[in-house]
Amino acid sequence: MFSRLSKSPWLIAIAISLLLLLWLLSGAIFRAQDNVEPDRPQAGGGLPRVEVQWLAAEPMQRRQVVQGQIEPWRRVELRAQVSASVQRLERDKGDRVEQGQLLLSLSPDDRPAQVARGEAEVRQRQSDVKAATRLRERNLISANELLRLQSELAKARAELDSARLQLRHTRILAPFAGVYDQRQVELGGFVQPGQSLLTLVDIDQLKVSAQIAQQQVTQLRLGQPVRVELLDGRSLSGELHFIAAAADPGSRSFRIEVRVANPESLRLAGASATLHIDTGETLAHRLSPALLSLDQAGRHGVKWVNQQQRVEFTPVQLLSVDNQGAWVSGLPSRVALITLGQGFVEPGQQVLTQLAAEGR
Structure with a gap:
């Protein structure tokens, strides 16, 4: 074989080239194997x-926070009970009044005369009944006649009471102590029964009303302390004094009312407030x-x-x-x-x- 190669130099060159190529390829393969890292399991087996x-x-401290509306403790709209004209304005809007104080006077018209006529009629009927009673004791009149006279006396007394009530309705008195808040009539104006005359409010105490969700109402009890936070940052102390027995059909929430003392008669009625109700520790x-x-x-x-x-x-x-x-x-x-x-x-x-x- 070597004798052939010696006789053919070109075959020697080809053989040397093939050997060199094989050597180069074997070196690249070994380096690649050296650079490959062995497979290692991932930490945690792929768990996140x-x-x-x-x-x-x-x-x-559990606390419920709800928005509420401040209202007067009491508010009443006084209306006319008789047809009359406004005769005198005894007090003005914004005045503080006491219970029973005269606020407004309506014209009496002929009502005093009706009272006087009724009183005279009652006295006459009382005299008739008294005389008839003595006659009946001596059987000089029948029992039916005495009963008729007694019935006429009762009718006269009822008419007198009605006349006195009509006259009393011309004097509009304060049903409780409070503030004369609004007046819907003017001096000389004519009013009819049922017409609004004035509004009286009691702000010595205030009530703050709110709606609370049905899931939270079970945590409430009467007498719980409540902090009332005003829009200007001031706070008042109150207590829970009313919880509705039934939910509102529309909202499924319960109305609550908080009583707040207002000794300084602050004009807060109608304003909004935030209620902070402590419901116990957990x-x-x-x-x-x-x-x-x-x-x-x-x-x-x-x-x-x-x-x-x-x-x-x-x-x-x-x-x-x-x-x-x-x-x-x-x-x-x-x-x-x-x-x-x-x-x-x-x-x-x-x-x-x-x-x-x-x-x-």
């Missing part, structure tokens, strides 16, 4: 990783509202990790929310709350946990 924070339940967790999520039923809840490193979803009740966070109830007393990655895991899924950094 989440950050958790341990939260413990704390005592907190254990709850304070967390960021951003950690709340909804399940398929639309319930608010949070995701956390149990001892088996599986994700749990627990519906919670939102007790209160402020700038610092939200108070919720319904979680275990101590819970590993998912603070990062909760949107990528589902209840029942196994995960790897990592404690969240402090201050996050």
Whole structure:
């Protein structure tokens, strides 16, 4: 063979080229094998990783916050009971009046004369009955005649009472102490029965009315202290004095009323206010509202990790929310709350946990 190669130099050149090519290829293959890392199993077998924070339940004061409307303790619209003209305006709007004080006078017209006529008629009928009674004792008149005279006396007395009532209705008196708030008539004006004359309000006490949800009404009881926050930042103290026995058919909410002392007679009736009602202490967790999520039923809840490193979803009740966070109830007393990655895991899924950094 070598003798042939020696006789054919071109064959020697080809053989050398093939050997050189094989040597180069073998070196590249060995380097590639050196650079390949051996297969290593992924940490956790491919389980998702989440950050958790341990939260413990704390005592907190449950409080219901609702918007309310401030109203006078009492408000009455006084109306005319007789046809007459306005004769005198005894008091002016804005005046404070006492119970029984004269506020407005209507013209008496012929009502005093009707009273005098009625009184005379009663005296005449009383005299007739008195005489007939003596005659009846001696059987000089029949029992039916005496009964007729007694009936006429009763009729005269009823007519007299009616005449006196008509005259009394010309004097409009304050049914309770309060403030003469509005007047709907002027001096000399003619009024008819049922026509509004004036409005009297009692603001020595105020009541703040509000509507509360049916889920929350069971936490209320009469006499509970209530803080009434006004729009200007001032606060008044009151107590819950009324809870409706039945819900409003339209809103399914219950009306409540809070009694508030107003010794300075502040003009607050008609304004809005915020009611803060303390309903007792309970254990709850304070967390960021951003950690709340909804399940398929639309319930608010949070995701956390149990001892088996599986994700749990627990519906919670939102007790209160402020700038610092939200108070919720319904979680275990101590819970590993998912603070990062909760949107990528589902209840029942196994995960790897990592404690969240402090201050996050």
